[in-house]
Structure formats: structure tokens, C-alpha cells
Amino acid sequence: NKISEIDAFFAEIAALTEQYEIAIGTADTYYNENQYPEARDAYVRALGLKPEEAYPAERIATIDNILANLEAQRLIDEGYANAIALGDNHFTNKEYEQAKGEFMKAVEFKADQQYPKDKIAEIDGILVEQARLQEIEETYANAIANADGFFNNEQYTEARTSYMEALAAKPENVYALGKVSEIDGILGDIVRLQEIDDSYNNAISEADAAFDAENYMPALEAYTTALGFKPAEKYPADKVAKIDAIIAEIAARKKAIEDGYAQAIIDADEFLERGAYLEAIQEYEKAGEFKPEETYPKEKIAEINSRLTELQAERQQAYNTAIAQADSYYDMGNYRNAKGAYQTAVTIKSDESYARERLDEVTVLYMAEVESLKVEYRKVLAEADNYFREKIYDGAIENYRIASGILPDETYPGKMISRITQIINDNAITDVNKLAQIIPNNTDRRFPFSELPVNVRKENYILIKARNVSDHDFKMLVNFGRDNSKNGGIVLKVPKGEMSRDYIIRIGALYKWFSEDNNWLGIYPEGGDIEVALIRISKSD
Template sequence: TAKTSYTDALSLKAEEAYPKTQIQKIDALLASQQAEAEKAAQLAAAEKALSEKYASIIKLADSQFSSGDYTTAKTSYTDALSLKAGETYPKTQIQKIDALLARQQAEAEKAAQLSRNKQMLNEKYLLLISSADKFYEKESWSYALVDYKKALKIKPEETYPQNQIDEIELLLENLKKQEEEKLLAINQYKTIIQEADLLFEQEEFLLSKSKYEVALDLKPQESYPKNQIKRVKVILDNLKRAERNKQELEIKYQNEIAKADKFFENGDYSVARHHYQAALKLKSVEEYPKEKLTEIENRLAALKKKEDLALEAQKNNNFEKNLGILKERNYSDLIGKADQSLNQENYKVAKVLYEKALELFERDYPKQKIEEINRLIRDQRRSKQSQAYKDLITRADKELEAEHYAVAKFYYKKANDLVSSDDYPKDQLEKIKHLMNARKNQKVDKEYQSLLSKADAALKKGNLTVARFYYEKAGNLKSEEKYPKQKLKTIQLEQSKK
């Protein structure tokens, strides 16, 4: 407006200098104002751009912070602070991030230490289980029990050591119970045998037989009550059949006498003596076999004396003949002693004597007697072993049916030791081996799947350290499996990226 007025004045007096000077001053002032306005506008635009860039970086940093990407967020907050060093917000956020990163580092180190501790415990656990299993296979039950308990203390949640402990304790309890029952049975057995023997001496045969049977139930392997029961049965049968067998006894007696007389007439005095003794056993009151036995002894004594004299007289001339007579005399003595031992049921002694007689003369009589003794010994042994073997098999089958494999194995082994020719206990032992392996494999499979489930869940959540721990456990449990190894490689790659 002032410039317009000066311009109007100059139009009236164009030669006047004053309005011209004022107009120049106004133009200079307006130019200065225009320049300052433009400069202020530029400064405002720059400030606006700086604020917008700062706000954008802060927004990005906040987003990174919210997503947990703390390291990148810290970089962004630092960039924002470089734009506006006076701002407190990015400084505060950087302090928060430093605290969070420090806490994460501490937690990672703690988790790593925990992982190492767990790995050490796991290795110790596996060593104890391996040691316990070896003791278990050797049937060193006490040592196995100690190691299984130590393993369970390390990992109380594991079922395998607890199952093994339960099985061993059951086995030990059964063995203890068996020993107690055995001791009780021995005491009862002795008392009942005494009662049975007293009744037997009193000729109360039926009552004594009942007592012997009770004793045999307590100790089935004992031969004495069996033999006594047999004796009682024989006595009872003889009493019942006394009249009926009288004629049969007489026939047997006469047959033995006839055989004895025949051998006596032929000069085979040792065999004759055996048959006279047999006849005398049939009818001990008869005098004839006693007289003949006395006569045989006298004849043998006379022959011996004669042989001694003949040997002395013809020592140099008839050595071979005298030697034959001496052998015959020795043969007769051996046969007589063998027959006596056989009659007394001293089978081993009788067999040795018959064998010595057979070395002197290859004759049928000692051969037949040796075969007879072998049959008697076999029958006696079979009788003793049979019942004990059946009892062991019955006990083992019962324990196997109850799935008490270790106990069943114990009894099958005892049965096999007693009768090694039977394949049944061997087959059952092989079956138990497969069942025990299957049970162990089943437990391992279950534990393996549990570890994989935990590992997969941890990996899915991004907990790489935890996932690695469980995959390593699974890999140690089943070293042939590829899956845990593949997952461990994946985890290693993920961790190397960070």
C-alpha cells in the first residue's frame, strides 16, 4: 500500500527523488521478506520430512519389537535416535531391548546347562540299565536290583526299571518262600517218617502206608518213603494173597532147588549157591537149602585146600593148569560176593564184582547179572528223577502262564539240568527268551515314541534346544533309526542361521 501511494505521488511529480528512494527501500524490504519466507518454508519442509522419517523408523522398530525381533528393532531405534538425538522414547526402548536380550542369553545358557546335565544323567541312566540287564541275564538278582533302583532314582518316571524291580522282587520272594516251604517240609517230613516207621515196626501197615504217602507228598524226590510204600504194598499183597500164593511159592522154591541141584551136580558151586540162597529166601525155614549151602562151603573149602596142595606140589610142572584152578577159585569167590551184594541191593558193588569175574572167564551168568543190575539202576534213577522233574515243569508252566518270565526261566533251567534229554524245557526257555525280548522291545518302542512326541512338539513351538535334547535321547535309545538324526541336522541348520 505504501509503495502504491509513493507511486501515485511520483506520477504527480516525476522529478521528485524522495518517493523514488522510498519505493526502492520498499522493494528492498519486500525482497528481503520474500527470501526469509522462502527460507522458512524450506526449513519447515525439512523438519516435516525428518519427523516423518523418524515416525516411520519408530513405527518399524515398534513392529519389530512386538514380533520379538529385538536385535533388528534395536538397530531401528538407534537409526531413529540418530535423526532425533534428544528423543527419550527410542532410548527407553533400546534399554528395554538390552534387558530382554540379556535375559534371553541367560535363559539360553541356563537351558544349555540343563541340557548338558540331563544328557549326563541320561548317560548314567543308560549305563546303569545296561549293567542291571547284564546282571539280570546272569541271574545275579541282588546286583541287578541295586542298579535298577539307582536308574529309577535318576528317572522316576521310567517304567522299565520299575517293572524289572517288581519282577526280581517277586522272584526273590518266591525263592525265599520256596526255601521256607522246603525247611518246613523237611521238619514235617522227619516227624511223619518217624511216626510211619513206628507204625511199620508195630505192623500197622495200612496206617504206616498213609503216613509214608503224606511224607512223599512233602518230599516227592525222596526214595525212602517210596521204597517203604512199596514194601508195605508188598506186605499187604502178600497177606491178602498168602494162601493163594502158597502153591506158587512152593513152585518157585522147587524150581530154584532144581536149578541149584543141577548146578551142584555139575560142580558149578557158585551158581548153585545163588539158587540155594534164592530158595532159602522163598522159604527160610527149610533146612535142605541150608544144608546144601553148608555142603557147598565145605566143598569149596576142600577144593581150595586141594588146589593149594596141588599148586604147591606141581608149582613148576603144571603152572598153567594150576593157574586155571586158581582163576576158577577166584571166579567162584567173586560170583559169591556179587550174588550177596545183589541180594542186599548193593548194585554198584555187585556190578563191580561181576565185571571182575567176567575178566577171569567170559561166561553168560555174570553178563546176565550185569544187565539185570543196569536195568535196576536205571529204573531206580528214573523213579527218583521223574516226580521231581514233573513238579519243576508244573511250577514253571504256572509261572509262565502268569507272565513271571524270570521265575519260570529259573524252574525250566532246573528241570533241564535234571533231565537234559527232554526238549520241552529247552523249547520253553527259548520261548521265554523271545517273550522277554519282545517285552523289552515293547518298552523301548513306547519310550522312543514318547521322546519323539516331546521332541516334535518342542520343534513345532520353536524350542530348538529342548527339541534337540529329546531327539538325542531318542537317537541314543534307537541308534539305527534315521528320523531323529534327520531332525537333529535340521535343528543344527536352523541354529547356524542365527
């Protein structure tokens, strides 16, 4: 039995050793294949079979250490991978600050890895570039905001400077380039307009100086130059029109002086030839009033006075006639004519105190009369001016003539008559007659013309330049009609006198004139002969 027990004991030991060896072999195999959890389980079984064996315990300790290291590495790898994945995702979404943070975590997990370091460097470069671009954007935005503000306030020089600052930040920016180009155009226009203004102002200054000095031709040239710079300006245009009127008035005045002088000389010479010395002196004096610088009238007066000295009785008679005429005018209250007759008497006998005293007296009375007549003169003149403003030119001329009759020495009515005549001439539509011809008394002379457009008929005026070639007043009928039919007419008074006279008729106010297609005008003098030099159809301005 002991032997059996011993055999069983050794058999048990042998079986245990075999199991141990198998467990160790299995464990070593797993260990060598790096299957550490399976190897550890086998070593634990072996250690359980032989707890006293150091080998499996050492192997278990080694595996535990290995497994611990592997877990730590797994956590590092996992953390690294997650950080790289998050970094790449943020980078793709251009979330560079978040991406850089993740790549820095990856470097903390694995400092030897180059990829996250490269990405960090790349991101740093991007962030620097973004900061640079942000700075550019801010600089550009500020410059554009300032420039737009200046531009809207029309501060173009400052605006251009700010747009150039914007272009320094963004050289190819289309908006800023366009605004700079636009401003260059505006500044060019401003410079050009300033040059025009300067040239215009210089021309106006030159013209005004010449006008004030009554140098009308240089003034006209300078105002015309100013209009060339600014054609729409009213001031130089008005000045040109005024100078034209002044020049026309000067020409008319000069012509009136020439005509008046020539007629006075003709009349005086005729009186002298007939021996009518008083009348001759009066006409020579009249000629001298027209042209004080002319010596001929003075010489002829001296000649007459010389003759009158030789013919004392006749000179006395001439003096007496002048005094009688002057006294008569004086008694009638016609101080103007009285003044002229007393002046003639003084001219004949300058040593006569009566004539001189009466001349002084009547001059005072005449001046007082002029003052009293000024009220009526101004009233008639105001009515004439009102007609003129309303463009009723025939009414204006009639009242200007009345005003001139009230105060013959006043020049304004004559100027306005000349101005109206100029307006009528400037707005001429057609000349019905331009050939000077005498129409005898009670003769109907018709002048054809093409019918006028309906839209101008109500504005029509007729200008007739005519001269009374008879020695008395008479009437002149101005008729109109179509073909063989007479549609209407108007009667004018023709005063005596050999000077040519302008007759202006507001024919457009007659219903039959603007309602019918008239094609002739007729002149019919009744009571005397008339010379007609011009018949012109015009319109108001």
C-alpha cells in the first residue's frame, strides 16, 4: 500500500509537471507572438500548478508591464489620432485657431511627429497672411469710407487722395480706380469751368469799364467775347442788346442832327436868298444848335448881321418882328417859343436890354413851366412805359410822342421810340415795299405779299417809313385785304414837315387781319401827297 501511495504520489507529480509544462509552453508561444493577454492567462495557470515556480511569476510581471505600456501607447495613439483628425477638420473648415490648438495637442502626444508641426507652421503662415489681409481690408475700408464722404461733399481733391490710399492697399480695385478716373474728369471740368469763369469775368470787367467810359464798340466786342464763354448768360446778352440800342440811337441821333442841320441850312440859305433875314437867322441858329462846332451858321449869322448893320432899318425891323413874335408867344404862355424868339432878338441886337431881360425872365418861366409839365409828362410816360412792357408798341409810341410834345427837350421818349423801331426791325417777317415812291393824293396804291402763318398774325405790326411831301396835315388810310376784297384798314394822321417819319401800327389787334388770309396792303393818302420808302410786316418780340 505504501508503494501504491508512493507511485500515486509520483504519478500525480508527473501529471502536474506535464500540465505545468504544457501551460508554460502555451504561454511562451503566446508571449513570443505578442499575444500578451492569452500568454498571461497561460502563465497564471502554470503558476497555479506550481506556485513556487519563479518563471511564470516573472513572466506575468513582465506581461503586466508590457500591457501597461501598450495601454499608455494606445491612449497616446488615440489622443494623437483624434487631435490630428480634429485639426484636419478645423483646417478644412478654415477654423485655423482651433486647428492650430488640435495640432499642438497632437505634438504633445507625439513630439517626434513632423506632420502636426508642419501644419502648425502652415497655419501660422495663414494666420499671418490673414492678419495682413485683414489689415489691408481695414485700411481699404477706412480709406473708401473717407473717400466716399469727401466725394459726397464735393471735396474732390481730398476724395482722390483717400481713393489713392485705398488703391495702395488694393492696387487693382475696380471701384477705387473708377472713382479716381471719375474725379479726374470732374477736376478737369472744374479747372476748365474755372478757366471759363476767369475768362468770362475778365471779359465782363473789360466790357463794363469800356461801357462806363461810353466806349461802346470795345464794350460790345468784350460783351460778345463774354457770351462766347457763357452763351446762356443774360447779363452780357442784355448789355449787347442795350449797346445795339445805344448805337442805333446814336446813329439815329446823328442822322437826326445831320438831317436837321442840313434842312436848317437849306431853309436858312433859301431865306437868306429871298432876303428874309430874320427867318434866315432863326434857321442858322437852329443849325448851330444841331452842330455848335460848325462855323458856317455863325459866319452866315455874322454876314446877315453885317448886312443888317448896313440896313439898319431892316435890322431894326427884324428885331422888332422877333420881339413882337416873342411877346406874342409870351402873352399866349408859350414860353418855349418865346424863349427862342427872344434869343433871336438878342442875336440881332445884343445891346438891347429889353430883349435880354425878357429872355432871362422867360427862361425862368419856361423852366418853371417845365417843372409843372413834368407831372403830366411823367403820367404820359408811365402809360407809354406800361404799353411798352405789354408790347403794345403803337400805343407806346403814341404816348412817347405825346410826352415828347410836352417836354420837347427830354431825350428819353425819342430813345424809346428808336428802341421800339429797332425791335420791329429785328423781328421783321417780310418787307412789302422797299422802293421809295410818291403816292399822290386820293390814289390807292396796293402792295402784295404772301399770306402769313396764322400763329403769328395776332402779334403783327406794320412799320411804314413815309414823308409828307405836301405843306399841310392830311390823313393816310392803311388798308388790307385778299385779292380783290378789302377786309379792313386804319386811318393815320400825317403831320406836315419834310422829315421822314416812322408809323407803327398794331395791325394784329384787328380781327379781320388775323382771321382772314390777307395778301395785300394798301396806302391811300387823303388830302396830300406822301412818299413811302418802306412797308414792313413784323411781330412783337
